[in-house]
Amino acid sequence: MYKVDLLPDPKQIAAIERRRNQEQQRQSRIFNAKCRTIGVDVQKLDKQVQELKLRESTEKASNEAYDAERLLNDKIAQMLEQRQQQLAHSLEKDVQEFRDQHQQPHTRREFDLYDPEALKKDQPARVGDEDPRCGPASLQKLAGEDLNEKERKKMQMDLTKKWLSEQIEERQRIQHQAKYADNLYDRKRVELDERALHLSTMEEECRKAISLATKNYNEALGLEASEGKRLRKQQEQDDNFAEIYNHLTGDILTEDPAAASSSYGPHRVIPDRWKGMSPEQLQAIRETQEQQRQEKHRLKEQEKQLEAEWDQQRFLAARAAMTLEQQEQEMNKELRKRLDLYNQQLSKEQKAHLEYLEKEVYTNNPTAHFFTQFNTTSR
Structure with a gap:
């Protein structure tokens, strides 16, 4: 295809120019610290405030007009209501005057039915026994009337x-x-009181007789009890003397060893008669105690020897443990030296790597021209 130079479109040129002008105006507004207030259009806000005030004043004037009209309507309504009340009052007054003049109660046809003075004006149904109005059908004179009231x-x-x-x-x-x-x-x-007195006298005499008999019986019992007490005391005294004699002549106080011998064998005794061991028995006990003491001494010596052997074993074990601990410390020291050498080698390698990065890799540092590109447009 052939290259053909086309003329630019005037509309496109105008649009581009318009956008450039808008961008310049926008930059002048945004980058001007005196006119800019954190991106808010002050003129627009002032215009809105003026419109709000105008709307409020218009609304206030409208409300005042409505209030005035409402007050006028209220006054008119009050006047109409007063006029209507006056008309109703005058109408009621005329009606009442007409009733007073032309509609009196006594002029009505049925006034006799509810005349309050009817009973005062009317005659009684029966004036007397000779009243000509009291016929058979009047039911004013009936049979059984009390005509002889005074005599009755x-x-x-x-x-x-x-x-x-x-x-x-x-x-x-x-x-x-x-x-x-x-x-x-x-x-x-x-009569009953006299009889009760006689009975009480007889009862008192009987009570006295019973008291006397009881007293005599108690005295006899007392004599019998004192005699029995004397006899028991005499018997107890005789028993005590016999017991003392038996103790004095018995085998217990005389301490006869044969008295403690049991019939079950020579090695057994009667506890309540036994007075102690013989010298031979005491000597045998002492010999047995001596043998026990020697046996105890031998056991103590044997235990002491065993304890010494255990001490020797503990000493040898402690020495072996100290030797092992020294060997372990030497091994740890050698291991620490090797670890220090390895860390030094790693440090040298890391240092060499950092030098390589600073000299070979991080060479493109930003200049001042790089920072001047910021804040050059409004977008």
Whole structure:
């Protein structure tokens, strides 16, 4: 294909130029410390504040207009309500006046049904026994009426008087009977008291007789007890004398060795009669104790010899342990020397490696021109 030089597009050139201008303006805003406040557009914020104040003032004026209109409507509503109340009051007043003038209760047709003065104006159903209105159908004169009220009341009073007199007589009779019963009760009580006194006297005499008999019996028992006590004391005294004599003449106090011999064998004795060992027995015991002492001394010597042998064994073992410890210390010392030599060799190799890195590898150090590339654009 042939190389053809094409003319640039004017729109593209204009767009590129526009972007360059915008970038320059942006850089002038961002890199200018006086106009920039951490990336915030102050002019835009001021404009927003003004718009907010304007909106608030407009809203306040609208609210004030609404309030004024509302107050006006409230006043109109109050006036209308007052007018309506006045009309209703005047209407009620006219109605009441019409009722007072043209609708009185006595002018009504059924006023006689609820006339409060009807009972005062009306006559009673029966004025007397000769009232011409009291016919058979009036039910005002009936059979069984009390026409003889005075005679009946007088008869009732006489009957009541008679009943009262009878009640008085009955009460007097009852009181007389009660008095007679009280007299009988008093006599009976006196008789019972006399009988009780007689019985108590007899009981006291009987008690005295029983006390006397008991006293005599107790005295007889006392005499019998004292006699028995004397006899027991005499018997005890005789027994004591016999026991003393037996002890004085017995084998226990005389210390007869034959008295302690047992019938089961010559090597056994009776414990309650045995008075001690013979000199031969004591000598045999001493010889046995001496033999035991010598045996104990021999055992102690043998134990001492065994302890000395154990001490010798412990000494030899300690010496062997010290020898092994010295050998181990020498081996550790030799091993430490070898380890030090190896560490020195490693240190030399590491040092040589660091020198190689600094001289051969890390040779491209950054210059001042490298740091000037930062903060050159707004992006």
